[in-house]
Amino acid sequence: MEAQSQSNPVNTKFEQALEALEQAKPYAKSMYQTELFQQAIELANTDEGIRQLFSYAPRFEEAGVFKGGPWEQAEKLQPPFVGGSLKLKSVNSVVELLSELRMLAIAKGTYAHESVTAGEARTFLNEVLALNLDILFPAETEESRINDGEHIQRAERLFRFLGEQLSFQAIAKQIVMEIDRLTVQRPIMVNRIVKMITMAKQMMDANIDEQAKAALQRYAEAIETPTPLTKQASRLRDYNLALKDASEEALQAEAEAFAQSMEETGLVSPFHAVFIRHVNRQQPELLPATLRLSETGQAMLNEQSELVHDLIQIAVHPHTAQSIYGLSKTLDRGLLSREPVIPSLRRLLELDIHPEVKKLLLTPENKKEGLTANAILVSGTISVLGQPLGVGQGMNPTCQSARAISLWAQHGPGQLMEFIARAARDNDIDMIFEGEPIHSSNLEGGVAEEIHQELDPVSKVLVPHLDKIYNEMMKRTQLRGEDGHKWVNPEFYGEWIPRGFANIIDPITTAVTDYSGFVRLFYATHHPEYNEGHELIYPNPVGIYITNVHGDLLGLHAVSIQRIAKDESGDYRIYFYNPNNDSGQNWGQGIEPSVKDHGEQEGEASLPFDQFVARMYAFHYNPYEQGDTFMVEEEIVERIEELAKESWGKQYTWL
Amino acid sequence: MERVQNNNKVTALLGWSLPAIEAIDKLDRPFVVVGPPEFESFAKENEISFVGWQFQRLNETSVELYEQLKALGVELAVPLYEETVEWAGALNARFRDDPRVFNRSLLLRDKGLMKRKAQMAGMRVGVFEEAYNKEDIHRFLKRVNEALIKVDGDPADPIHVKPLNKAGAVGHRVIHNAADISDIPEEDFPCLMESHLDGQEFSCEAFIHNGKVKFLNITEYIKLGHSNFVPASSALQEWRPRIKKEIEKLIASFEVEYGVIHPEFFISPDGTLNFGEVAARIPGGHIFDLIERAYGFSAYQAQILCSDPDTTEEELDAFFPKDTEPPKGYAGSLMVYPRVRVIERLDVPEELKSHPYFDKHDMFIPATSKVAERVGFGNHYGTIFFFGDDSEEMRRLLTEYEKHDFYL
Numbered sequence A: 001m002e003a004q005s006q007s008n009p010v011n012t013k014f015e016q017a018l019e020a021l022e023q024a025k026p027y028a029k030s031m032y033q034t035e036l037f038q039q040a041i042e043l044a045n046t047d048e049g050i051r052q053l054f055s056y057a058p059r060f061e062e063a064g065v066f067k068g069g070p071w072e073q074a075e076k077l078q079p080p081f082v083g084g085s086l087k088l089k090s091v092n093s094v095v096e097l098l099s100e101l102r103m104l105a106i107a108k109g110t111y112a113h114e115s116v117t118a119g120e121a122r123t124f125l126n127e128v129l130a131l132n133l134d135i136l137f138p139a140e141t142e143e144s145r146i147n148d149g150e151h152i153q154r155a156e157r158l159f160r161f162l163g164e165q166l167s168f169q170a171i172a173k174q175i176v177m178e179i180d181r182l183t184v185q186r187p188i189m190v191n192r193i194v195k196m197i198t199m200a201k202q203m204m205d206a207n208i209d210e211q212a213k214a215a216l217q218r219y220a221e222a223i224e225t226p227t228p229l230t231k232q233a234s235r236l237r238d239y240n241l242a243l244k245d246a247s248e249e250a251l252q253a254e255a256e257a258f259a260q261s262m263e264e265t266g267l268v269s270p271f272h273a274v275f276i277r278h279v280n281r282q283q284p285e286l287l288p289a290t291l292r293l294s295e296t297g298q299a300m301l302n303e304q305s306e307l308v309h310d311l312i313q314i315a316v317h318p319h320t321a322q323s324i325y326g327l328s329k330t331l332d333r334g335l336l337s338r339e340p341v342i343p344s345l346r347r348l349l350e351l352d353i354h355p356e357v358k359k360l361l362l363t364p365e366n367k368k369e370g371l372t373a374n375a376i377l378v379s380g381t382i383s384v385l386g387q388p389l390g391v392g393q394g395m396n397p398t399c400q401s402a403r404a405i406s407l408w409a410q411h412g413p414g415q416l417m418e419f420i421a422r423a424a425r426d427n428d429i430d431m432i433f434e435g436e437p438i439h440s441s442n443l444e445g446g447v448a449e450e451i452h453q454e455l456d457p458v459s460k461v462l463v464p465h466l467d468k469i470y471n472e473m474m475k476r477t478q479l480r481g482e483d484g485h486k487w488v489n490p491e492f493y494g495e496w497i498p499r500g501f502a503n504i505i506d507p508i509t510t511a512v513t514d515y516s517g518f519v520r521l522f523y524a525t526h527h528p529e530y531n532e533g534h535e536l537i538y539p540n541p542v543g544i545y546i547t548n549v550h551g552d553l554l555g556l557h558a559v560s561i562q563r564i565a566k567d568e569s570g571d572y573r574i575y576f577y578n579p580n581n582d583s584g585q586n587w588g589q590g591i592e593p594s595v596k597d598h599g600e601q602e603g604e605a606s607l608p609f610d611q612f613v614a615r616m617y618a619f620h621y622n623p624y625e626q627g628d629t630f631m632v633e634e635e636i637v638e639r640i641e642e643l644a645k646e647s648w649g650k651q652y653t654w655l
Numbered sequence B: 001m002e003r004v005q006n007n008n009k010v011t012a013l014l015g016w017s018l019p020a021i022e023a024i025d026k027l028d029r030p031f032v033v034v035g036p037p038e039f040e041s042f043a044k045e046n047e048i049s050f051v052g053w054q055f056q057r058l059n060e061t062s063v064e065l066y067e068q069l070k071a072l073g074v075e076l077a078v079p080l081y082e083e084t085v086e087w088a089g090a091l092n093a094r095f096r097d098d099p100r101v102f103n104r105s106l107l108l109r110d111k112g113l114m115k116r117k118a119q120m121a122g123m124r125v126g127v128f129e130e131a132y133n134k135e136d137i138h139r140f141l142k143r144v145n146e147a148l149i150k151v152d153g154d155p156a157d158p159i160h161v162k163p164l165n166k167a168g169a170v171g172h173r174v175i176h177n178a179a180d181i182s183d184i185p186e187e188d189f190p191c192l193m194e195s196h197l198d199g200q201e202f203s204c205e206a207f208i209h210n211g212k213v214k215f216l217n218i219t220e221y222i223k224l225g226h227s228n229f230v231p232a233s234s235a236l237q238e239w240r241p242r243i244k245k246e247i248e249k250l251i252a253s254f255e256v257e258y259g260v261i262h263p264e265f266f267i268s269p270d271g272t273l274n275f276g277e278v279a280a281r282i283p284g285g286h287i288f289d290l291i292e293r294a295y296g297f298s299a300y301q302a303q304i305l306c307s308d309p310d311t312t313e314e315e316l317d318a319f320f321p322k323d324t325e326p327p328k329g330y331a332g333s334l335m336v337y338p339r340v341r342v343i344e345r346l347d348v349p350e351e352l353k354s355h356p357y358f359d360k361h362d363m364f365i366p367a368t369s370k371v372a373e374r375v376g377f378g379n380h381y382g383t384i385f386f387f388g389d390d391s392e393e394m395r396r397l398l399t400e401y402e403k404h405d406f407y408l
Helices: A010-023 A026-043 A047-063 A079-086 A092-108 A118-131 A142-147 A150-165 A169-183 A191-201 A210-223 A228-232 A236-245 A248-265 A270-282 A284-291 A295-303 A305-315 A323-332 A341-350 A355-361 A364-368 A373-386 A399-411 A413-426 A457-476 A485-493 A515-526 A609-613 A634-645 B018-026 B037-045 B062-071 B082-095 B100-107 B111-120 B134-147 B178-182 B240-254 B287-295 B299-307 B313-319 B391-402
Strands: A430-433 A436-439 A500-503 A540-547 A553-566 A572-577 A605-608 A616-621 B010-014 B031-035 B050-052 B074-079 B128-131 B159-163 B173-175 B191-195 B200-209 B212-223 B227-230 B259-267 B273-279 B330-336 B358-361 B382-388
Touching (some): A010 A047, A026 A092, A026 B018, A026 B358, A047 A092, A079 A092, A092 A118, A118 A150, A169 A191, A169 A210, A191 A210, A210 A248, A228 A236, A228 A248, A236 A270, A248 A284, A248 A323, A270 A284, A270 A305, A284 A295, A284 A305, A284 A323, A295 A305, A295 A323, A305 A323, A305 A341, A323 A373, A341 A373, A341 A413, A355 A373, A355 A457, A373 A399, A373 A413, A399 A413, A399 A457, A399 A485, A413 A457, A430 A457, A430 A485, A436 A457, A457 A485, A485 A540, A485 A616, A500 A515, A515 A616, A572 A609, A605 A609, A609 A634, B010 B018, B010 B082, B010 B299, B018 B031, B018 B299, B031 B037, B031 B062, B037 B050, B050 B062, B062 B074, B062 B082, B074 B082, B074 B299, B100 B111, B111 B191, B111 B240, B111 B273, B128 B134, B134 B159, B134 B191, B200 B240, B200 B287, B200 B299, B212 B240, B212 B287, B212 B391, B240 B259, B259 B299, B287 B299, B287 B330, B287 B382, B299 B313, B382 B391
Parallel strands (some): B010 B031, B031 B050
Antiparallel strands (some): A430 A436, A500 A616, A540 A553, A540 A616, A553 A572, B128 B191, B159 B191, B200 B212, B200 B259, B212 B227, B227 B330, B259 B273, B330 B382
16 A cells, blocks of 8 residues: 655645635535635744745635635625634634735735725725734733634734735824824833834835824834934944033933923833933933923932932833833832832842742843843832833733732832832742731642733732732632622732622622612712712722623723713713723723823723723722712613623623 | 436435535536525525425425426435435335335334344344333343343443434434433434444445445444544454455345445454444445545445446446555544533644644634534534554554544
């Protein structure tokens, strides 16, 4: 017997599958599509494979690749559906990918289609890219984390290829909007924003909209050369040398320009770090301008000039430049007047960091820059103290831990820094739960199987511990027949959390119970018109359902209500902190959290009061600060219940 | 090949099967497909001559179908699926004006009748009985184990139950105890009960024309309902002369004249050949595809050619490979069932995909991630095809990857 060898490379296998499909009669195409899709999946695993697939694209339609499915007629395809199909795990995501390559072949003129012109194909693809910036610039949102997988990576690969092949001009405006939306929330981690700006820079040479070009220019300068002298220096070293010869006025102008760019964008250039280190050593009188400090900030600087000097010297480097923004805000917040903060910061400067923690902090990049673990840790701490709402969970399902760090940075900086020191030095944290100490180092496993390291330094150090402790506390409440958060939250977060707790899900039946009572209670405890005027003092950790643009349930999420206040048009809004740092997602039913223009402070998102309530499933309240539930209008309750039932509520039984 | 005389005669394919349609199309024979009405629009779109029909149990409307087909010039019906076998019998009885063609087809549709007939022909079968309710099964399980002289505390020997009229593995259950019996749904009755026979199981695909075996394939089962390969390894092929004798016995007693039969046998450890059951349709387990891969001819075409009394000896001799012509290699298939309730992702190991025997697989993450509950040996979700020249390596691959979780 002889068996032929099957060690062909993937593209020959694809070619064979395509030929078999081409030869099949129209009615038999479906029998041969399977193997073609399998081989397409194999090819789409690499950038080179996508390129090869594209070279076959002119043959797809005639061969019958799309026969018998929704992609059969190219002229009927609609850009808004593309993103959704690409995000499916099933074979449809592959067919969708092949369909985009067909469009690209039409756009590039390698395939002449009888009903779609090259121009139409280009417009189609531009719109697809613009509508799916999350695939073009992979995000760290709830949705992308929940649905992440091979198919998503494949889609991202496709989009990179489309991006290379098409001009970005048509989507430039959209990209500017996206960068605006992200920067306005002032996240600590700006990697994704920087990546977007770097990618978008390729578009500036193209013939794009002047306004979009100017905006992109401004962002590009913010992360690179925002000042007159930086524009002349190509390298950090040259710039530092140039500073030594610069005049007083030139330095003043540099300080102003850096501060201006930082204030406008929340982004800090590595040159800014070179500059502030120079000023710190030579002309400390320029520090207030370089940091653009408020009066409080200036007072703090005067009072703690030695500490600030040391912080800059040790922690602010080109690679940690982003912490300059945090330093400016820390000073403005007046935190350095708080008793525990000063010694706590000093302690971190010289802390003996545990080898395991050092490994986490000293990424290969950081090592290359010659940074110490202490420098990274202190710069991270400054960022968290200055931007408490800029703490993000990254790609991890650890919204609880991110929320805790944010809360402590706002109201318990002493405690936060105690935890940081404990974790960094001892690789352990302990908390007391119902009288019993829980040590993270004694625990195995948390909510997250593995901590994704795209995190700010403080989160890198704390989250592995916090996540395990939180998980352990929840385990200990498992059999109580009520949602464990009722007991866990006040102990995990601390005394800022009131003991009253409401959750709509009955843990035994997992059905929604007494929803109208829940809505009434929230109004009576939180809405200023129903709660006897009690103001929210500390952030309230609440549980919400994350839904997609169609209102379909994606998963559970933890956010904190920061404030409740009237917006510019006099309507009550809930201002909240979302640890995914990307609050401007569309939740369906017209519910779209806004991040600016409705009175939001840095890092806050907001929604009209009732819309927020319609996505909430749990909250804490102070039973002593409660109005009358019967005063809440029936009509309000009904409206909210309808929104709930027609979105996430479809996944639940209602009792 | 000469096929001029067939040019005007229309063949009816009973059941919707794209591979069968493609096969007859490539033979250049005029045909009509008789299938469930939901395929009508697809057939129309693709200019496939089509008669919509629901194959429930035979009833008085069978005449109607005959009239419709006759009007289309049909003179031959080929059954593709289990439930079309007696329809083909009824239609061919009329086309050939031989009422017994129909009665013969019924033998192949009732597992109780089939077993009796085989026993009467002197073939070895296990102990069997028909069951009409669960009480019958309790009694049978008890009596079989009594006969095996089991005392209290001995593990009971299992028995098998299968609905009388369903295709091979559909509804096949292994019964160990009373709990297994209570799981059997009412719609599976009446069913056939048989004692358990240990031993190597295999199937044959015999292409028969004019009562003679024109081609005989032996398919080796690695795990029933999960994996098999074609042709059987040399150890099993040693039995070929005896197997062929048994099949000739079967053909004679069942009076099979034309078409394909797919009997299953066991060789028990003491070296006896036991008859399991026989069907006269396309076998499961992708066996027809494996036959094509291993021998190079289309088994679908073979079935059609053998079903036609007018096909000549010369045509068939030219179609099938000679006995002296060795197969091109061993072709195997592994049917994959998810072992999870919700499918999150696929894991097809690189090692498998780069193995020289790996041909292809058709597994995707299904659109509905929730896995359908499996009844009996129910439907598989995907198949992996292998091809290579060493039957031991084939056996190793099929055994090893049967244990792998492809769906996670």
